[in-house]
C-alpha cells in the first residue's frame with residue numbers, strides 16, 4: 001500500500017536554491033522513492049515573487065512526478081506551515097559581493113521571528129525544521145525561541161554544505177574517494193569561523209590526520225578554503241552557491257529522516273551544554289541519526305588548537321545572539 005503523503009514547507013521557493021531543491025524533493029531524493037509529498041511553498045506576498053513561484057510550479061507540473069501529491073503556493077506563513085512535517089527555511093536575503101553575514105542579521109531576524117511564531121501555531125508538533133537562510137545558525141535560534149511550544153530539538157541549521165566542502169577538499173588532498181571518508185565534522189557557525197575537523201576522520205579505517213600529516217596545510221590552506229568557499233563562489237559566479245546548497249539541504253533532511261547508518265554527519269543543533277557550548281546555541285556538531293532522531297557524538301577529545309577554533313566560532317555566535325536579543 002502506498003504511504004500517506006507528508007507535508008514539506010519550503011520558504012523562498014522561487015529563489016535560486018528553491019529552484020535547485022524543489023524538483024529533487026518532488027522526485028523522492030529527500031524522503032525516499034516511496035514517500036509522496038505535498039509541497040507548501042512560501043514566497044513574499046509580492047506580485048513579482050508570486051508570479052515567479054507560479055512559473056516554478058508550472059515546471060513542477062510538467063515533470064509529472066509520481067510522488068508529488070499536491071502543491072500549495074502562498075504568501076502567508078500560516079498557510080505554508082499548516083500541519084508541516086518538514087520545513088526548509090530558505091527564504092532570506094542572500095549575501096552580495098563584499099557583504100558579511102553580520103550585515104544580514106537585523107533584516108533576517110524579523111523574517112525568522114514571524115516564521116517561528118507561525119510554525120509554533122500551525123505546524124505538526126514533530127516538524128523537522130532546517131534553516132538554510134543566512135545567518136543560518138542565528139536564524140534557527142530566533143525561530144526556535146519564537147516557537148516555545150515546539151520541542152527545541154526540532155530546530156536545526158545547515159552546516160552540511162561546510163561538511164561536504166571539507167570532505168571534498170580532503171578527498172582531493174589524499175587522492176581517495178569522497179564517499180569513503182567517515183567521522184568528519186564541522187564545529188560551530190556556518191560562517192568563515194566554522195572549524196572543519198578531520199582529527200577523527202578515517203578512510204578505509206585509516207586516520208586521515210596521519211595520512212595528511214601536515215598541520216600547516218590544515219591551518220593555512222584547508223580551513224581558509226572551506227571557510228571562505230561561499231565567498232569564493234560568489235566571486236566566481238556573481239551569485240551565492242545554490243545547487244550545492246540545495247544538495248546539502250537534501251543530504252541534511254534525508255539523513256535526519258531516514259538515518260545515517262551509523263555515519264557521522266554535521267548538523268547545527270541546539271546545544272544542551274556539551275563540549276562547553278552554552279545551552280540553546282545552535283552549533284555545528286557531529287551527530288549520528290536513526291529513527292528520525294539525531295544523537296550528538298559525545299566524549300571527543302578537544303586539543304588546544306581545536307579549543308581555540310571552537311571558542312572563536314562560539315564567540316561569533318554569542319555576538320550574533322546578543323545582536324538579536326532585543327527582538328526576542
Ligand SMILES: NC(=O)C1=CN([C@@H]2O[C@H](COP(=O)(O)OP(=O)(O)OC[C@H]3O[C@@H](n4cnc5c(N)ncnc54)[C@H](O)[C@@H]3O)[C@@H](O)[C@H]2O)C=CC1
Pocket residue numbers: 011012013014015016017018042043044049090091092093094095111131132133134135136158159161162190240241242245
Ligand atoms: N546555510 C548554508 O549553507 C547556505 C545558505 N545560503 C543562504 O540561503 C538563502 C537563500 O539563498 P538563495 O536561494 O540563493 O537566495 P535568492 O535571493 O535567490 O532567493 C531567496 C528567495 O527568498 C524569498 N524570500 C525572502 N524573504 C522571504 C520571506 N520572508 N518568506 C518567504 N520567502 C522569502 C525571496 O523572494 C527569494 O525568492 C540566503 O540567505 C543565502 O545566504 C546560501 C547558501 C548556503
Ligand SMILES: O=C([O-])CC(=O)C(=O)O
Pocket residue numbers: 094095134161229230231233240241
Ligand atoms: O556565502 C554565502 O553567502 C552563501 C553561503 O552561505 C555559502 O555558500 O556557504
